[in-house]
Structures are given as C-alpha cells and as structure tokens.
Amino acid sequence: MRFSLVATNPLAPDWLSLPGDANALGEGLWPSTTTRNADGELVIGGVTASALAAEFGTPLYVIDETDARGRAAELRTAFEAEFARIGTSARVYYAGKAFLSTEVARWMVAEGLNIDICTGGELAVALAAGVDPARLGFHGNNKSLAEIDEATRVGVGTIIIDSPIEIDRVAAAAARHGRVQAVRLRVNSGVHAHTHEFLATAHEDQKFGVVLEDAPRLVAAIRAEESLRFLGLHCHIGSQIFGVDGFAESAARLLAVHAGLLSDGPVPELNLGGGFGIAYTSADTPTPIRELAAGLADIVSAECRRRGIPVPAIAFEPGRAIIGPAGVTLYEVGTIKPVDVGGATRLYVSVDGGMSDNARPALYGADYSVRIADRVSRAAPVLVRVAGKHCESGDIVVDADYLPADVAPGDLLAVPATGAYCWSLSNNYNFQGRAPVVAVRDGAARVLVRGESIADLLARDTGVSTGSTADGVSTGSTADGVSTGSTTEQKDILR
Numbered sequence: 001m002r003f004s005l006v007a008t009n010p011l012a013p014d015w016l017s018l019p020g021d022a023n024a025l026g027e028g029l030w031p032s033t034t035t036r037n038a039d040g041e042l043v044i045g046g047v048t049a050s051a052l053a054a055e056f057g058t059p060l061y062v063i064d065e066t067d068a069r070g071r072a073a074e075l076r077t078a079f080e081a082e083f084a085r086i087g088t089s090a091r092v093y094y095a096g097k098a099f100l101s102t103e104v105a106r107w108m109v110a111e112g113l114n115i116d117i118c119t120g121g122e123l124a125v126a127l128a129a130g131v132d133p134a135r136l137g138f139h140g141n142n143k144s145l146a147e148i149d150e151a152t153r154v155g156v157g158t159i160i161i162d163s164p165i166e167i168d169r170v171a172a173a174a175a176r177h178g179r180v181q182a183v184r185l186r187v188n189s190g191v192h193a194h195t196h197e198f199l200a201t202a203h204e205d206q207k208f209g210v211v212l213e214d215a216p217r218l219v220a221a222i223r224a225e226e227s228l229r230f231l232g233l234h235c236h237i238g239s240q241i242f243g244v245d246g247f248a249e250s251a252a253r254l255l256a257v258h259a260g261l262l263s264d265g266p267v268p269e270l271n272l273g274g275g276f277g278i279a280y281t282s283a284d285t286p287t288p289i290r291e292l293a294a295g296l297a298d299i300v301s302a303e304c305r306r307r308g309i310p311v312p313a314i315a316f317e318p319g320r321a322i323i324g325p326a327g328v329t330l331y332e333v334g335t336i337k338p339v340d341v342g343g344a345t346r347l348y349v350s351v352d353g354g355m356s357d358n359a360r361p362a363l364y365g366a367d368y369s370v371r372i373a374d375r376v377s378r379a380a381p382v383l384v385r386v387a388g389k390h391c392e393s394g395d396i397v398v399d400a401d402y403l404p405a406d407v408a409p410g411d412l413l414a415v416p417a418t419g420a421y422c423w424s425l426s427n428n429y430n431f432q433g434r435a436p437v438v439a440v441r442d443g444a445a446r447v448l449v450r451g452e453s454i455a456d457l458l459a460r461d462t463g464v465s466t467g468s469t470a471d472g473v474s475t476g477s478t479a480d481g482v483s484t485g486s487t488t489e490q491k492d493i494l495r
C-alpha cells in the first residue's frame with residue numbers, strides 16, 4: 001500500500017513537528033536501555049520487540065527494570081541530597097496506584113523507597129510482596145472500616161486522614177489493636193496544577209482532603225486521641241506537573257499553617273505529594289528531578305527561615321515519574337485505513353489493543369507517541385492515528401504521530417511512556433482479556449503479571465457451565481477446559 005500526502009498534513013496538531021526520521025527514538029521518551037539493533041529492531045532491556053511479541057503475544061506491557069529502579073534511586077538520592085543541604089531529611093513513597101505488582105513493590109523497597117497505597121487491594125499486594133508494613137502510607141478519601149481495621153491491625157506506618165470522620169475511625173481501630181497510629185492530615189492547599197500552569201484559589205471544589213483553615217481544629221482533635229500520633233500535613237496538587245511553581249506555592253501555604261500548629265505540639269513532617277510530570281511526546285519538557293528537588297528545598301528552606309521555624313522532614317509520593325517512562329506497550333497492526341478529512345488524509349492504523357489496555361487517551365485526551373518496533377523504514381513520514389479494536393470511536397491509542405508511510409499490517413508498534421496508569425486502569429471492555437506485564441533486564445524477560453485468558457473472562461459468570469445451558473446451547477468445555485497455564489496458551493487463546 002502506498003499513501004500520498006507524506007509531508008506536512010493540516011490534520012497534524014500544532015505541537016507535532018514533521019520528523020526528519022520517523023524511526024528515530026525521541027529523546028527522553030523511551031526507557032533508558034532502549035536502542036535499535038543492527039536490524040533496526042527496538043531492543044529494550046536487551047530483548048528485541050519481536051522476541052517479546054513472539055513469546056508473550058500482543059498487546060504486551062513491557063517494563064524496563066533497570067530504568068524503573070534507576071529512576072526510583074535517582075529520585076530518592078536527589079531529594080535526600082537537596083533536603084540534606086537545607087538541614088533535613090526527605091522520604092520518598094512510590095505511589096502504587098501508578099502500577100503495582102509484588103515484584104515492583106520489592107524493587108521500590110530495595111531502592112530505599114516506601115510505598116503509598118490507597119485501597120485494601122493495594123495493601124494486600126504490598127503485604128504479599130513482603131513489604132514491611134511500617135513502610136506503607138495508606139491514602140483514600142473513603143477508606144472502608146474494614147480497610148482501616150486491616151491497616152491498623154497489620155501496622156501500616158502512616159494513615160493519611162482525608163476527612164474529619166476518619167479521625168474517630170482510625171483512632172478507634174488503632175485502639176482496638178493496641179497501637180498508636182501515626183497519621184497525616186490531607187489538606188487542600190487551594191493550588192491546582194496541571195502541566196505548565198497552576199491555579200491558586202482559596203478553596204477547591206473537590207473530594208480530597210480538608211480545607212486548610214480547618215486544619216488547626218482537626219489537628220487538635222487528632223492530638224486529643226491517645227491512639228493517634230500527628231505527623232504533619234499532606235497535600236497533592238495534581239498530576240503531570242512541570243516546573244516547581246505549583247509545588248512552591250502549595251508548600252508555602254502549608255507551611256503557614258504548619259508553623260501555627262507548632263505552638264501546640266510537634267509537627268515533625270510535611271508531605272508534598274506526587275505529580276511530577278514526564279514526557280509522553282516530543283512536545284513535553286519535564287523538569288529534571290534534581291532541579292525540582294533543588295527548587296523545592298530552596299522554597300521550603302526560605303519559608304521556614306522566614307517564619308523562624310525548624311525545617312520539618314519532607315515526604316513525597318511520585319508514581320508516574322518512576323514507572324511511567326520505564327514502560328512500553330507493544331501492539332500488532334491489524335488494519336490500515338486512509339480516511340479523507342476535508343481533503344486531507346488521516347491514516348488510521350488499528351492495533352490489537354486499545355482503551356482496555358490504555359484508557360488515558362479516552363479518559364483524559366492524553367497524547368502518546370509511536371514507532372514501528374520490529375524494523376526501520378526509509379519511507380517518508382506519514383501522519384497516523386493509532387486506533388484500538390474496541391467498539392467505540394474514542395478508542396484511540398495515539399491521536400497523532402508520524403510513522404514511515406509503508407507501515408503495514410503485521411508490523412509491531414511500540415508506544416512509550418505507558419508504565420504508569422495504563423495497566424492499573426486496564427479493563428475488560430468488550431471482553432478483551434487484560435494484557436500481561438513483563439519485565440526486561442540484561443537480555444531476559446519474565447512475566448510480572450500474567451495476562452487474562454478466555455477462562456479468566458468466563459470464570460465469574462455464574463451461567464457458564466461445562467455441559468449445556470438451560471436453553472440448550474452447548475458451551476463445550478470453555479470455562480474449565482481452557483488452560484490458563486502457559487503464556488503461549490494465553491497468546492494463542494486471546495491475541
């Protein structure tokens with residue numbers, strides 16, 4: 001197939017420039033070990049894309065262990081060093097909501113991080129990984145009584161109180177288990193940040209946390225509980241944030257209240273949340289971690305000096321910045337369709353996954369990038385839209401990027417920066433089985449989370465039987481007869 005209109009296409013968004021080479025791996029977009037080998041194949045963690053697809057099928061989430069652990073370590077050491085410079089310590093929690101499996105939890109702990117969890121499910125994963133509960137911080141705007149009970153029973157390090165009613169609930173649960181539970185109070189700083197801009201208001205219209213002005217009263221209530229120990233204030237101002245200004249404004253607002261709280265007792269810590277942005281496309285220019293750490297340390301130091309208070313220990317909770325850039329999703333091209341849009345051509349390249357493995361474009365209008373993974377091509381770049389296979393027109397994987405114009409059915413495509421909030425938001429829409437997650441390192445790949453088979457998809461449907469159904473439709477041996485054993489079988493069955 002050949003397509004004309006390979007040069008500038010009026011359908012291209014303003015931020016997307018025509019690449020000189022549509023095979024090039026844009027800087028900052030790919031896991032650190034990614035290269036193209038002599039055959040032009042993408043190699044991640046020493047494993048070629050085609051070998052990964054052959055062994056595990058597509059769609060496939062690939063996580064570069066070296067990259068993920070390297071970012072965790074870089075982040076921790078940068079924050080520790082910058083905050084040591086201003087005379088205090090920094091503690092980093094990995095936000096498990098971005099992606100959590102037992103092995104990833106162990107990587108994070110091995111790199112010296114703690115883990116932020118926000119449900120009983122995430123707690124169970126962390127415990128199954130053998131993480132010391134003391135390293136866990138438990139979030140959530142509506143933790144159930146059972147979750148609070150379990151968290152206090154196992155001894156999670158901190159619980160983040162998100163509403164007034166939780167003070168009583170956590171205090172009662174801690175008392176029941178004979179513990180003194182360390183807690184933070186989540187407040188709305190009124191700062192809302194998204195990418196380059198931040199908005200500062202007096203109050204935020206949102207479900208998380210309590211308004212800053214209520215903090216003194218609520219902290220007094222926490223301090224009055226014998227089974228609670230107040231650690232400090234917490235806020236999380238948003239996601240995919242570039243620059244330090246939003247964090248700085250929020251830190252300043254929190255420290256003003258923090259300073260007042262010191263007159264009635266200790267406030268050893270301040271938690272500034274997560275939200276550090278990453279590059280999804282060539283247009284994204286995230287703030288380097290060291291710069292962010294230095295900027296934040298400067299502002300915390302200046303505010304504390306101005307108020308004449310000791311610099312508290314500082315905590316952060318990044319998720320995306322650690323695991324996002326470490327992940328790549330592989331897909332196989334199925335159909336290709338040029339569509340005329342007012343005289344211009346948009347090439348729809350459809351792949352074997354979509355909004356079930358990456359809901360972010362549909363949910364947030366998120367942009368991604370794409371490259372052919374199993375070859376390079378000298379064909380001129382053509383504007384493409386990578387679409388999924390779901391029955392929904394908003395099922396887009398990559399809204400706009402350039403690929404070589406000879407992109408063809410059977411090509412493997414790779415979408416970078418899919419390590420965060422893709423697998424964790426994955427779903428079974430249209431009865432698509434969830435894709436497996438593999439980790440690559442030093443030329444070897446291994447499954448972190450296996451994919452779902454047809455048997456998995458049928459397993460919870462109580463109407464499935466191995467014989468015949470009430471209306472005489474034979475279901476053969478589906479639910480029980482389909483093995484969920486090897487990854488090869490999953491690939492044959494599902495993808």
Ligand code: LLP
Nearest residue numbers: 095236239240274275276317318319320421
């Ligand atoms: N701490 C708290 C209290 C949070 O609510 C979050 C994210 C984080 C830390 C980690 O934020 P990160 O560093 O990963 O940006 N599904 C959305 C993101 C939702 C974030 C929710 N909270 C997405 O895919 O963009």
